[in-house]
Amino acid sequence: MIKNGKIHVIGLGPGDRQHMSERARTAILDSEVVIGYKTYIALVEDLLEGKEVIDSGMRKEVERCNLTVDKALDGKRVCIISSGDAGVYGMAGIMLEVKNERNADVEIEIIPGITAANAAAASLGAPMMHDFAVISLSDLLTDWELIKKRIECAAMGDFIISLYNPKSMGRVHQIEEARDILLKYKKPSTPVGIVKNAKRKGEEVVITDLAHMLNYPIDMLTVVMIGNGKTYVKNGKMITPRGYQL
Amino acid sequence: MIKNGKIHVIGLGPGDRQHMSERARTAILDSEVVIGYKTYIALVEDLLEGKEVIDSGMRKEVERCNLTVDKALDGKRVCIISSGDAGVYGMAGIMLEVKNERNADVEIEIIPGITAANAAAASLGAPMMHDFAVISLSDLLTDWELIKKRIECAAMGDFIISLYNPKSMGRVHQIEEARDILLKYKKPSTPVGIVKNAKRKGEEVVITDLAHMLNYPIDMLTVVMIGNGKTYVKNGKMITPRGYQL
Numbered sequence: 001m002i003k004n005g006k007i008h009v010i011g012l013g014p015g016d017r018q019h020m021s022e023r024a025r026t027a028i029l030d031s032e033v034v035i036g037y038k039t040y041i042a043l044v045e046d047l048l049e050g051k052e053v054i055d056s057g058m059r060k061e062v063e064r065c066n067l068t069v070d071k072a073l074d075g076k077r078v079c080i081i082s083s084g085d086a087g088v089y090g091m092a093g094i095m096l097e098v099k100n101e102r103n104a105d106v107e108i109e110i111i112p113g114i115t116a117a118n119a120a121a122a123s124l125g126a127p128m129m130h131d132f133a134v135i136s137l138s139d140l141l142t143d144w145e146l147i148k149k150r151i152e153c154a155a156m157g158d159f160i161i162s163l164y165n166p167k168s169m170g171r172v173h174q175i176e177e178a179r180d181i182l183l184k185y186k187k188p189s190t191p192v193g194i195v196k197n198a199k200r201k202g203e204e205v206v207i208t209d210l211a212h213m214l215n216y217p218i219d220m221l222t223v224v225m226i227g228n229g230k231t232y233v234k235n236g237k238m239i240t241p242r243g244y245q246l
Numbered sequence: 247m248i249k250n251g252k253i254h255v256i257g258l259g260p261g262d263r264q265h266m267s268e269r270a271r272t273a274i275l276d277s278e279v280v281i282g283y284k285t286y287i288a289l290v291e292d293l294l295e296g297k298e299v300i301d302s303g304m305r306k307e308v309e310r311c312n313l314t315v316d317k318a319l320d321g322k323r324v325c326i327i328s329s330g331d332a333g334v335y336g337m338a339g340i341m342l343e344v345k346n347e348r349n350a351d352v353e354i355e356i357i358p359g360i361t362a363a364n365a366a367a368a369s370l371g372a373p374m375m376h377d378f379a380v381i382s383l384s385d386l387l388t389d390w391e392l393i394k395k396r397i398e399c400a401a402m403g404d405f406i407i408s409l410y411n412p413k414s415m416g417r418v419h420q421i422e423e424a425r426d427i428l429l430k431y432k433k434p435s436t437p438v439g440i441v442k443n444a445k446r447k448g449e450e451v452v453i454t455d456l457a458h459m460l461n462y463p464i465d466m467l468t469v470v471m472i473g474n475g476k477t478y479v480k481n482g483k484m485i486t487p488r489g490y491q492l
Contacts, residue, residue, distance in 0.1 A: 018269035019358065021259065025268075062490055085364045093372035094490050100480050101492050112265065112368040112445065114358050118331045122358040126339035130388070131396050133379040133405060141489030142376070146404070150377050153403030157396040159379060199358065234346050243387030244308055244340050246347050 004106050005032075005072040008079040009095050011086040011113025012043055015200025019119065024111050027079055033071045035064055036081040044081065052076075061091065065098035072106040085115035089136055089164060117162035120195035120223040123205050125237025127193055127225050132160035137167070137174040144174070151178050155185035160231065160240055163224040175218055179210060182226060186210055193225035193238050194218060207238050250352050251278075251318040254325040255341050257332040257359025258289055261446025265365065270357050273325055279317045281310055282327040290327065298322075307337065311344035318352040331361035335382055335410060363408035366441035366469040369451050371483025373439055373471050374406055383420040384411035390420070397424050401431035406477065406486055409470040421464055428472060429456055439471035439484050440464060453484050 008027040013019040028034060028047045038055035041048070052071075056064055064080060071078040086092040092110045099108060121128040133154040139147060154161050161182070166175045182190075188211035196204040196219070206216050210226065218224060231240040254273040259265040274280060274293045284301035287294070298317075302310055310326060317324040332338040338356045345354060367374040379400035385393060400407050407428070412421045428436075434457035442450040442465070452462050456472065464470060477486040 013267065014358075016269075018272070019267045021265045021267055021360065022271075023262075023264035026264070062492060085360075085367075087364060087367040087372055087374050088378075089375065089488065092368070093375035093485055093488050096372050096480075096483055096485050097487060097490070097492060100485075110368040110372065112260075112360050112364045114267065114331075114360055115364060118333060118358045118361060121331075121333040122338070122356040126333055126342050126356065128333050129335065129339035131379070131381045131393075132334075133377070133400070133403075135377045147377075150403040150405065153399045153405070154379070157379075157399030158392070159396065159399070234342075237342055239339055239342050239346075241343060242335065242339050244343070246308060246343060 005074065005076040005078060007068055007072050007095065007106055007108045008111055009086045009092050009108060010079050010081045010111045011090060012040060012081055012083050013113040014116060014119035014198050015043055015083055019114050019199050021111070021113060024113060027111055028081070030077060031079040032076045033078040034081065035068050035078060040081050040083055061094050062098065065091070065095050068095065069099055069102055069104045069106060073104060085113045086110055087112060088115040088134070116164060116198055116223045119199035120162070120193065120225055123195050123198055123203060124193035124207065124225060125239050127227055127231060127238040127240050128160055128162070129240045129242045130160060130228060132162060134162045134164065136164040137178060138165035139174065148177065148181060151181045155182050158228045160228045161226040165220055166222055166224045167218045168220045176214065179213060183210055186226065191227040191231045191233050191238050194222060195225070196222045198223055207233055207236065251320065251322040251324055253314055253318050253341065253352055253354045254357055255332045255338050255354060256325050256327045256357045257336060258286060258327055258329050259359040260362060260365035260444050261289055261329055265360050265445050267359065270359060273357055274327070276323060277325040278322045279324040280327065281314050281324060286327050286329055307340050308344065311337070311341050314341065315345055315348055315350045315352060319350060331359045332356055333358060334361040334380070362410060362444055362469045365445035366408070366439065366471055369441050369444055369449060370439035370453065370471060371485050373473055373477060373484040373486050374408070375486045375488045376406060376474060378406035378408060380408045380410065382410040383424060385420065394423065394427060397427045401428050404474045406474045407472040411466055412468055412470045413464045414466045422460065425456060425459060432456060432472065437473040437477045437479050437484050440468060441471070442468045444469055453479055453482065
């Protein structure tokens with residue numbers, strides 16, 4: 001009798017190997033099968049010797065999870081990888097959903113990683129020292145009206161706001177509308193950090209403000225960080241004070 | 247001439263060494279001086295051989311940062327450590343502020359870590375798969391009225407909400423008031439995860455709902471995770487669907 005295998009859902013962190021956790025690394029090494037979008041597979045190529053590797057294209061999330069369950073039901077130790085934290089717009093949820101849907105008797109462990117907001121914050125200085133909101137501008141799976149409402153509520157609450165998936169080739173108006181909503185509550189001089197490829201190869205960091213943010217390149221690999229009412233820029237770093245007396 | 251040293255501000259992650267990044271580990275090993283609150287120093291004891299170690303008590307944040315600058319100006323490689331992500335209610339901001347205040351010619355690198363919300367989410371299942379807000383209930387440095395407003399705005403926007411510092415020995419009413427505000431917008435049956443010591447020794451995970459959450463122990467080592475309108479509990483896991491079609 002083959003004992004059913006175990007599934008590890010792994011967040012690789014921002015991309016640079018140095019920012020991956022030891023737990024993620026050992027879980028990959030211990031796996032017999034590694035499944036993931038090909039860009040992420042490439043990030044851990046050197047850990048994959050002797051393993052079955054299944055890479056797939058974008059938007060094949062459900063298919064990837066089903067394959068993962070199949071392999072685990074075959075008794076294999078499988079890991080499914082994505083960048084950042086698997087629990088933030090990543091594979092953790094859909095993996096649990098597919099397992100439940102199939103009523104599959106396999107164990108799943110979610111291994112957290114450093115998500116893009118935290119990576120971008122570190123490269124900007126210390127913008128995320130106080131209450132913050134993370135919002136994805138992708139309306140592929142979420143109604144744009146709901147996303148707009150969330151931007152409005154986060155701005156109204158003077159949250160630091162980290163925008164994921166701010167813009168893609170075919171999706172350009174969201175970041176402009178988002179900025180219009182933010183400007184209803186936040187000053188045009190509110191600091192904005194734009195970080196492309198945070199904490200990985202090709203990192204680009206821009207610090208600007210709400211008034212000027214659209215003058216800079218923004219794409220799917222970018223996180224846009226908007227300060228709260230107390231955020232300021234000094235010596236090239238974006239800082240949100242926590243409130244300590246110096 | 248002694249070259250001024252470098253400061254690393256390090257987030258150790260949730261506490262279990264396995265969830266620390268390689269970058270954090272090597273930066274500690276490369277340091278000559280390690281400064282931190284004594285609880286965090288204890289977490290990395292085995293990395294400290296041959297180093298000058300300065301541990302200090304709670305609420306000495308500014309003093310600790312000044313000491314760090316002093317050591318760096320002496321030409322030392324210094325690291326200042328805290329748990330989770332140094333950039334989320336951690337030491338990153340105050341470190342940059344103290345450096346700027348003293349106009350000190352030292353380089354500072356912020357090394358991100360896995361913050362408590364992401365660690366707790368992994369132990370709960372996949373509650374944080376959609377837009378979320380992180381709010382600290384500590385009113386030591388922040389006006390309680392502002393915190394309440396943020397809870398209200400986050401609830402209004404149907405964010406997943408992660409509450410840090412929900413309750414301490416001398417501060418008990420905030421979590422009750424927070425729940426009252428949440429109940430204005432969210433159903434009593436909204437799933438709530440309560441995670442103590444997320445991803446470290448002594449972890450305790452409870453999954454309940456808004457109606458019953460106050461029946462469980464909550465303290466300063468606890469993160470309270472409140473679902474959005476679509477979050478559900480199945481097979482002992484808290485899941486917020488991203489919206490994929492199964």
